[in-house]
Amino acid sequence: MINDIGDLLTNLLFATKKIIPVAIKQSIKDTIYALISIPKTKIYVFRLNKIISDHKKVKGYIIYPPTLDWDYMFQRPQQLARQFAKNGYLFFFCNKSYKSRGFKEVEPNIVTCGADTRKSLSAINDVIVYISWAGHINFFRKLKYTKLIYDYLDSLKVADSKGKGLFKKHIRLVANADLVLVTSDILHKKLLLEGRIKKTILVPNACDFKHFNIKKTINKNFEDINLIVNKNKPIIGYSGAFAEWFDYSLIKYCIKKRPNYEFVLLGATIGSSFHRSILDFPNVNYLGEKRYKVLPYYISCFDVAILPFKINDITRSTSPVKIFEYMASGKPVISTNLPECKKYKIILVSRGKKDFVNNIDRGLGLSRNKNYILKTQMLAKRNTWDKRFNLISKYL
Structure with a gap:
């Protein structure tokens, strides 16, 4: 996108060469190409800071890793995102699809994050990380987080037919989490039997x-x-x-x-x-x-x-x-x-x-x-x- 802007502005300069003095025109061209050379991460950090500055009164920041797209089968993660947003938090919802690009405020206090923006999220201080899939065990380590919420919302076999591949990651997430949410009595009992009931609350699904x-x-x-x-x-x-x-x-x-x-x-x-x-x-x-x-x-x-x-x-x-x-x-x-x-x-x-x-x-x-x-x-x-x-x- 930046390259497109650079080409557009440069062409505009050539089209108006009789109006703009050569020296000034060259200076502007140098600035344009300097902008083009800025890494995308820095560009998104700039945009991210703008989003944060536009939401100065929020209670805090929530980041949800790329598990599903915002508009795919509207379910528990989207519903809880709405609740966080409604109650004064700025929620960054990372879309899973690599076709998703940039930041977009889809609802008040809810910003979807495209695949190209994820690295820039590490620039936010004191975030709450909300994870609902054990495969994202390493995601929160890249962020400056103060609290980790793990939503144990389904049997591990939903994402892994035998459940074995995710089990170790699940155990590590439970151990690292500041708060664990479980959706059913059976999942709650499993954590109890594993001796991992500390900081765990039963939060079944619900409706709007x-x-x-x-x-x-x-x-x-x-x-x-x-x-x-x-x-x-x-x-x-x-x-x-x-x-x-x-x-x-x-x-x-x-x-x-x-x-x-x-x-x-x-x-x-x-x-x-x-x-x-x-x-x-x-x-x-x-x-x-x-x-x-x-x-x-x-x-x-x-x-x-x-x-x-x-x-x-x-x-x-x-x-x-x-x-x-x-x-x-x-x-x-x-x-x-x-x-x-x-x-x-x-x-x-x-x-x-x-x-x-x-x-x-x-x-x-x-x-x-x-x-x-x-x-x-x-x-x-x-x-x-x-x-x-x-x-x-x-x-x-």
Whole structure:
């Protein structure tokens, strides 16, 4: 970019050579090429200092290493970033993609950092480093940090099928962290058994209640879901990732047993795990991944929301963010036998395929029960990101 500016300014000088004296023109050219020769890191340090000077009243600085992109599957790291920003911190969110460039303030007090800016972050003093992947064990060492927060949010097997490659790094992070967050009871117990419970707090996933608590309305901009709604059939919906823990055998069983129900699937496909054969059923509608901004409208069109996960080491440790988003939308929630779902009596937890189908039927009946819907929304309201941050803030 600097080279482009240099070329532009130099060409401008040649175009105006009758106006600018030769000596002055040469001096300006020397300055331009001196700027071009400045290392990019120094240029970004200059821009970084400008950003910091524009946010003089913040409580502190948070840096999140390149784990995912800001606009990818808006989830826990982005939600906590919003909470830090909302509560007076300047949050630097490093995008994972190498296509991301420069600094950009995407929301008040939230600055995304491109791949070319990362080295410049070491210029910030007294930062809090927030890490959610053990593979970033060496990232914080390059920074002038005063506090390290490690968010142990999933089983290590999510990123490493056997979990062995990350385990040593995980142990080192837990030992070095000033505060460890865990999302589920099982992950909490694992740290307890390892004797690493000091400075650890249980912070399950949550929801942005106001974002998802909307009434079902017809929006002409969303033709894909509107076409399904107009069929006037029960809509059984899922929103989330299609990864190795998604139970295709279960969902196919449900689809076959309830051919008069419309099954709507929303979310990103991860790797090669998506079973395209599911699309052969006439009552299956895969609508792809939806932006977080419009996701509440799609979920509002569900009659019942489902969580068809396999039961394994990964899902036993999972705190599903979707259950709270579903409930904020006022939807009955049907899940498989997940430990974190069993904590909430209002969720219809299933202990087999037949039970899951029966609970879908039961959920459809409850979807017309105003008292039940109110209870689901009240539970969601008690599990918001605001409340989770209030817990974290006590340890900052």
